[in-house]
Amino acid sequence: MIGTTTRIAWRNLGRSRRRTMIALAAIGIAQTAVLAVTGMMNGRNDWTVDAVTGPMLGHVQVHAPGWREDQAPDLVIEDVEARLAAIRGLEGVGQAYARIYAPALAASDVDGHAVVMVGVDAQLEAAPGGLLDGLPEAGLPHDRSVLVGSVLARDAGIAVGDELAILGQRADGSLATDLFTVSGLLRTPVDLINRTGVVVSLAAAQDTFGMPDMAHEITIRGAGSGAGDAAPALAARIAALPRLAGLEVLPWRVLAPEIEGMLASSSAVGSVVLLVVFIAAAAGVANTMLMATFERRRELGMMLSLGTTPMRLVRMILTEAVFLGLLGVLTGSVCGGPIVLMQGHTGISLLAGAEEGADLTAFGVNFAGSIYPYLRLSDYVPGFIGVTIVSILAALWPAIFTARLEPVEAMRS
Amino acid sequence: MHMRMRSIFAATLAAMLASSAPAQAQPPQPELDTITRNIDEVFRSSGTIGRMEITMVTPRQTRTMRVRSWARGQDRSLIVIESPARDAGTATLRVDHNLWNYLPRISRTIRVPPSMMQSSWMGSDLTNDDLTQSTSYRRDFDGSVVGRSESPVGWLVRYDAHEGVVGLWRRIEMVVNDQGTLPVESRYFDRRMRLARVMRFEDVREMDGRAIPTRMVVEPEDQEGHRTEMRYVSVDFDADVPESTFSLTELERGR
Numbered sequence A: 001m002i003g004t005t006t007r008i009a010w011r012n013l014g015r016s017r018r019r020t021m022i023a024l025a026a027i028g029i030a031q032t033a034v035l036a037v038t039g040m041m042n043g044r045n046d047w048t049v050d051a052v053t054g055p056m057l058g059h060v061q062v063h064a065p066g067w068r069e070d071q072a073p074d075l076v077i078e079d080v081e082a083r084l085a086a087i088r089g090l091e092g093v094g095q096a097y098a099r100i101y102a103p104a105l106a107a108s109d110v111d112g113h114a115v116v117m118v119g120v121d122a123q124l125e126a127a128p129g130g131l132l133d134g135l136p137e138a139g140l141p142h143d144r145s146v147l148v149g150s151v152l153a154r155d156a157g158i159a160v161g162d163e164l165a166i167l168g169q170r171a172d173g174s175l176a177t178d179l180f181t182v183s184g185l186l187r188t189p190v191d192l193i194n195r196t197g198v199v200v201s202l203a204a205a206q207d208t209f210g211m212p213d214m215a216h217e218i219t220i221r222g223a224g225s226g227a228g229d230a231a232p233a234l235a236a237r238i239a240a241l242p243r244l245a246g247l248e249v250l251p252w253r254v255l256a257p258e259i260e261g262m263l264a265s266s267s268a269v270g271s272v273v274l275l276v277v278f279i280a281a282a283a284g285v286a287n288t289m290l291m292a293t294f295e296r297r298r299e300l301g302m303m304l305s306l307g308t309t310p311m312r313l314v315r316m317i318l319t320e321a322v323f324l325g326l327l328g329v330l331t332g333s334v335c336g337g338p339i340v341l342m343q344g345h346t347g348i349s350l351l352a353g354a355e356e357g358a359d360l361t362a363f364g365v366n367f368a369g370s371i372y373p374y375l376r377l378s379d380y381v382p383g384f385i386g387v388t389i390v391s392i393l394a395a396l397w398p399a400i401f402t403a404r405l406e407p408v409e410a411m412r413s
Numbered sequence B: 001m002h003m004r005m006r007s008i009f010a011a012t013l014a015a016m017l018a019s020s021a022p023a024q025a026q027p028p029q030p031e032l033d034t035i036t037r038n039i040d041e042v043f044r045s046s047g048t049i050g051r052m053e054i055t056m057v058t059p060r061q062t063r064t065m066r067v068r069s070w071a072r073g074q075d076r077s078l079i080v081i082e083s084p085a086r087d088a089g090t091a092t093l094r095v096d097h098n099l100w101n102y103l104p105r106i107s108r109t110i111r112v113p114p115s116m117m118q119s120s121w122m123g124s125d126l127t128n129d130d131l132t133q134s135t136s137y138r139r140d141f142d143g144s145v146v147g148r149s150e151s152p153v154g155w156l157v158r159y160d161a162h163e164g165v166v167g168l169w170r171r172i173e174m175v176v177n178d179q180g181t182l183p184v185e186s187r188y189f190d191r192r193m194r195l196a197r198v199m200r201f202e203d204v205r206e207m208d209g210r211a212i213p214t215r216m217v218v219e220p221e222d223q224e225g226h227r228t229e230m231r232y233v234s235v236d237f238d239a240d241v242p243e244s245t246f247s248l249t250e251l252e253r254g255r
Helices: A002-013 A017-057 A080-088 A150-156 A191-196 A202-208 A227-239 A257-295 A297-305 A310-346 A381-403 A407-412 B002-023 B032-041 B128-132 B248-253
Strands: A060-063 A093-107 A113-120 A145-149 A163-169 A175-186 A197-201 A217-222 A248-251 B048-057 B062-072 B076-083 B091-095 B098-103 B108-111 B141-149 B154-161 B171-176 B183-189 B195-207 B210-220 B227-236
Touching: A002 A310, A017 A191, A017 A227, A017 A257, A017 A310, A017 A381, A060 A227, A080 A093, A080 A217, A093 A202, A093 A227, A093 B108, A113 A150, A113 A191, A113 A202, A145 A150, A145 A191, A150 A175, A150 A191, A163 B098, A163 B108, A175 A197, A175 A202, A191 A197, A197 A202, A217 A227, A227 A248, A257 A297, A257 A310, A257 A381, A297 A310, A297 A407, A310 A381, B032 B141, B032 B154, B032 B171, B091 B248, B098 B248, B108 B248, B195 B227
Parallel strands: A113 A197, A145 A175
Antiparallel strands: A060 A217, A060 A248, A093 A113, A093 A163, A093 A217, A145 A197, A163 A175, B048 B062, B048 B227, B062 B076, B076 B091, B091 B098, B098 B108, B141 B154, B154 B171, B171 B183, B183 B195, B195 B210, B210 B227
16 A cells, blocks of 8 residues: 555656756755765864864873963973873873973074973874974984974074073973074974974973973873774773873863864854755745645545545655655765765865965964865765655645545546 | 941941041151152162072972172162072173073073063062063153052052053052151052052161161962062162173173
8 A cells, every 4th residue: 555655656756857856956956065065064173173183282181280270380290201101001092292391581692582392202293193293303303402483483583503592490490591403493283383382302301491200291192083082081091090190181172172162163054054955955845745736636636536545645745745855865965975075085275265385373273284075974864864854844734735625626626 | 227227336436437537646648759759769779789589489389599689770780690509690681671681501691572571580470571670650650649558557659551551560559658768568450450469568677778678579469379579688779880780791701
């Protein structure tokens, strides 16, 4: 029984092909738009998370309690090597490295400039994801050599080969003074580093600032591609290490709450597009079904007089509507999927139209480069579910109208 | 009923207070100009040589430095750290609005940039700006004597920054002693009119023929548990301090 109803409903779609095609096109284009936008949002969110957790933040950070508020030089993590070893021993930890942040006055001639000395484990941070990602071995800071942020170097007139005098504060509060040689300029996606950073080897920073086996921060990068989402769980396991008792362990979402807002706003954009799609689908389906039922009044009246129950007619019309909707979404998916795949392959430049090398900075992250849209299987689902529901709702009125037809009246018209 | 009882009580209290006020002989209110001039002149002389002990307290550590200072007129000064040994010889030279730090361990001199004038001087709660004393009550502020201050006791003088003057403080409230000759307490309000720090002038004693507050305590409001104390060990007013003391060559020659 249901088989015949379904078959009739399906065949009905073919009766006015042009009308069906127009409805399919409307729903299809809408679904294509949803997929394109969703793909772009996916790409942008991943890119944002990567950029934010990338060179500076990592996925999880460890500090002495209070350091994030005060950044007082004496709020240090002690026994840093033993603690790093404990963290590295955990499953799911990709990399873990210690850093020192020391505000200082730096001068290559007599004029001083406000800088932040950043002590890093140069070997480890040269790996992908680190602050010095991509730098060749020879370019890394070592011993008494430092890398100076590109913008800082330009503003302060610091050149490679200059001797840099440093005045800062040691962890015990006394004065830290030292001389370094500028071995290179550093351009990172982290604006703060470009503007104020002087990157020095961890060992040299520990020596200059009186911090043997100490650091201000441990940055942890999770292993694998889902590390961004796995960060809270990883943070909890790190915090549970007995070696890390008394320290503050936080995942990146807590460390950079403003990013959360950015991600939420993009998902809001996605919702608006989805809504537009549903309205387009509803209009398409409602229009088609109204026309179809009106046209077929005689035939429907005939079916009723032959003993077809009104319920079956309702089912038939609803099935037809759902077929129409789903077919439209399918068409859209078949078009949209490859488009997003193609975009994902070539990438979309974030600075299209901007000058080469222009900087776009927000939340301290340099928004250069391209995003790569992609779709998850689950991104196709809302369109299918939504359009099915909307189709049923849109066809409900024509369906009820049909069920109430007076067979004789209908046939006469 | 209650309201009335309370208002009667309040009126009685007010009357009692009013009647008791004349009993405390109120000192005559000094002129604003006199106060401003006195405050400016407290530590000033043709040549001043002093020794100070500076104690910096943070929630986790306490550190004491001994410094020697030379000053001449309003805009020349030199401060050299004598102890602890590690920092000895480190010197800060101020000429007009310029500030240089000499670092003997690396034999280098660094000029403090304008952007760091509000930063801490040598890790204390004093700013570099405090050392250059670029804040001029007379030039940049409108002063007025507000009236009596109860805590601490003295005259309350308020200095409001002129409209448009770019500076660290928007208002400085100063309590001076009854005679209007010495500062007792200064309260510094930032651009948003938040109390940023309080400086207390304590332990008035005679040194080299002048009655001066020999201990000054600075407490920043936004950093709990932080405090810097400066105590005069000795001071020599109107001493012979040659102009050449305040040169970069002299700074780097060491003492």
